[in-house]
Amino acid sequence: MTGKDRQDRQDRQDRWHWLLPSHLVAPDGTARPRRTVRDWAVDTALFLLAALVGLVAADSSAEYSGPTVILLDQLTGAAACCALWLRRRWPAGLATGLSLLSAVAPVAGGALLAALFGVAVRRPFREVAAIGALAVAASTVQVFVRPDPTINAGIAILLGFVLILLVTAWGMLVRSRRQLVEALRERARRAEAEAELRVAQAQRLAREAIAREMHDVLAHRLTLLSVHAGALEFRPDAPPEQIARAAGVIRDSAHEALQDLREIIGVLRAPGDSGDAGDPAGGNRPQPTLATLDTLVAESRDAGMKVVLDSTVDDPAAVPAATGRTVYRIAQEGLTNARKHAPGTEVTVTVRGRPGDGLTVDVHNPAPAGPVPHVPGSGQGLIGLTERAALTGGRLEHGPAPDGGFALHAWLPWPA
Template sequence: MTRAEYPWLLPSDLADPADPADPGGPEGRDVRRHRRTVRDWIVDTTAFVFAAFVGLLAAEASSQLDNSEVAVFADQLLGAAACCALWLRRRWPVGLAIALSVLSTVAPTAGGALLVALFGVAVRVPFRRLAYVGGLALVCGVAQVFVRPDPTLHPLVAVAVGVVLVLLVTGWGMLVRSRRQLVVALRERARRAEAEAELRAQQAQRAAREAIAREMHDVLAHRLTLLSVHAGALEFRPDAPPPEVARAAGVIRDSAHEALQDLREIIGVLRAPGDREDGDRPQPTLATLDALIAESRQAGMKVTLDNGIDDPAGVPAATGRTVYRIAQEGLTNARKHAPGTEVTVTVRGHPGDGLTVDVRNPAPTGPVPHVPGSGQGLIGLTERATLAGGRLTHGPAPDGGFTLHAWLPWPS
């Protein structure tokens, strides 16, 4: 804690009061490092005036009793010294309270200063040490009744008044200490909450970036695979008939255009809400699965779609988009690793039972061209399906082909 963070606290409260070994604690701190503020001066002056007022009342009462002038003068001198000693209570609160407790036994004029010192101890030290100091003050208060008796008060009444005053002052000081500790705890809790909120924001940002990376892979892998396959065909068959060359060039051009559109759409997610363009294309759903199959067929793939969903528009958008990405990744992998085979895409499901999607392809019959790939697409699909509340499995089929199976929840 620092005074800049908690300006309402006393200098002795800036350290841990429960740790006597702390050099910044009430018994060992260096006052040169904690100069009094304006508030401290006001508080200390008020305490001094209160102690002096109580001391004057006690001195006036002592002068009206059968005390000698020497005893009255000694009371006044000791009371003044006790009041002046209060300016040291921030440096030695416990020691000062002990000294004033002993002094009040023979000098009633030090009673006001003792009450102020006890209040300071109750504010600054833990209860265990306060109990020792308070107990000593009570014992000294009882002894004062018999050492310096007041003929106008019964001894039991005098003892009761002294005990009540000590308990009231220490209780008030403990209440102030508890309140300050509560305020500091609330401040620390608010600071931790802000730090945790910032950490959660960073984690959410990281998760969003990972989601964007997965989305970019799912979208662009399909387009770039078309470019790679047809560019490879042109490279290995430079003597192909002009119609085939023109057809392959058209597919490359269309795929490049679609890749640019998809990339623009993904990058648009990173823009501020007010910077989004009105012409952004909608996200794919189950209703656009037919368009994906048609595009793959135009690229030369043999694809069979078995869609058992009567109303694709009735499927939740998030679920439909996940189905679309699974089918897209399955077609991309089949195009890369099993070119020329017939791919079967099957979609089944009912509300309440869930929705299943299967992508199957047999083993390739001829040589397979090498297309770069690391399998990150299947990992991303598995994570996407898990986040959606479903599951995804993939692996080789008994006939040497490859099977991709996913189940997704479909609320009724």
Template sequence: MTGDKAAQTAPVFTGPRWFFPSAVIHQLDPDAHRSGRRPRRTARDWVVDFACFVLAALVGLAGAETLAGNASVPEPLALTDQVIGALACAAVWLRRRWPFGLAAGMVPVSFVSETSGGVAMIALFTLAVHRPFRYVAWVAGAHMVLVPLYLWWRPDPDLPYLAALILFVVLTAAVVGWGMFVRSKRQLMLSLRDRARRAETEARLRAEQAQRLAREAIAREMHDVLAHRLTLLSVHAGALEFRPDAPREQIARAAGVIRESAHEVLQDLREIIGVLRAGDSDDAGRPQPTLAALDTLVAESRGAGMKVILDQRVTEPAAVPASVGRTAYRIAQECLTNARKHAPGTEVTVTVTGGPGGGLAVTVRNPAPEGGVPHVPGAGQGLIGLTERATLAGGTLRHGPTPDGGFEVRARLPWA
């Protein structure tokens, strides 16, 4: 084998990866080569690492004294042992960067050097903290296999062979158990932090959804309120445009309706803006309309020139829930607006019946207009909004043409 080929196939041992090929270490420790993934040490990390270094040095000094008092150990061997122990103590600073590499490298090093025993235990503890149990089992198992040979090679002068073996097994198990306890505690803290972040994200999403639903409700409210007022403006402005020769009294009345409708539109806009600023529709603006305001709505429509018949047969009208009454009012308001636009000049019938326990029924019907249905642009969002409003109130809404060519809207709302 040539030198170049041998250099390509021989294992590379760098840093704390002594006696282990880099390919094997990469398989057992996937994070070993990711030198840039660990954050920089904090002040606490420096303190802990320095304490580990001091502890390893103290254990090494104790081992050096034991070697000095053992006459069976040659002086060159004791000196070599101390040099290896000093290098192992310096390698403690690499324990965060290569936990598995350092722990695996300390298996053969601690076998030949008594002064590096403290570093081996610190490296095993670090491995148990930073890596899964399968890595710890490999390293701890290697220590268990080698310790009987080590005690046979270098017997403890103060303890019997069996007692020293049991003491080493208990010490290794305690170090591994302590490291796994620290690891599980850290994982618990990370899990709790992740749950907290997830809970904050879910709360933010719920708040955004609630805000979106509130904005949709405000948009429906804006459509229901403003469409009625603006239709009145359009009708009277159209009458003034097509009948410039109308009597002065009619022109003055139409102008008064336009002025009043414009004032109502501005008032409604102020209410909606107040809702948007306050963020709560129950605390901003004037009180919302209820079923009792239905007479006023019909009177406004009649004042605008519509023919409206109101048939209200409600048992205990004062006991109607506010939300149910408001929904019934908005349904009638939107239907009158649509009838004014799509069936001008027809007679619209508004029927409201019901009682406690039987629900509230709202029916708005108009016949076909003379000359056919005029083409008025519209997106149909009003009826969609009414259907959603009735569904949110726990009721149902149906709409469609009648056999005589007219149009009918039927809604049924719960009234417990």
């Protein structure tokens, strides 16, 4: 239900409040529960209070009224008090009727005050003001229709006005407090919903980050497959040892690529995963850092690449994990691109830096000597690396080198 629809329903309920049972229909049009134990206790207390006020008024008027008037006052007061049990169903109608009745029957004054309290609690201000004005007018009329010889007329009018004003103000205070409590509850519910939404969004972003990490690894594996399969295709006369080694690399890379692909699908399918740095498939596999760069280089050398690693970082473990992971991914992407587009060339990976000055990473490969077999790629690796470097507060540049090869250069912050 939109806000406009809710307001229209409220306006219709206010217009036809004479017919709507207010204790069964809430302001938004939804059904209210039946009277609770607390409601019964409040209604009973108001009934007894109104009966007490009526008895006092009847006893006071008996001194200057005849037997018939006294009997009618007693019957009227009893009916007015009993009518209070309908104040939750028809608060405005009951208060209006009791206001008119109190103009000729002082014994209905207590019931009128209780009914006015119910109206102030449940109805909007304009309606409360109108019924309150009617009650003040009826109280004024009562002073002249049923005067009390023991009280000055002006004092009686002022006393009636003050009582009606106090009861109405009390009811409006209760109404405001209830609205405040409901607003706070709604705000709490909304805050909980927003917190759940933020958690879900954080989980989704974390899963996407893990999927990107695994995509880089998967691209590395598939590149190995493509390169060695191409080598077998273009050199069918290679020695059996090289063919066996290439077949072993293809087999291992295919197995690892399938495993990585399974993990990516598992991450994207699992909405409840927190998406931490561990393996979402269930292995808690550690993420690569600068300390594992040697392993990456050794793996590339085992695949037949010529790689020179020149690192002056004495303690790779001291590099922040996020920065070290970015260095690893940059080197991995550079080696992957060199394997695709410049097979057989010597790739140089240079890492320099110290705390406070930042880390620089350079990956360079010369131009290939001969024709290069076409290896398809997504073309998104360098774009993703540029974004990754920017997110860590660094920068990445890439392009053709002066010697005709290709170079990657990145600078990443390393706080002191």
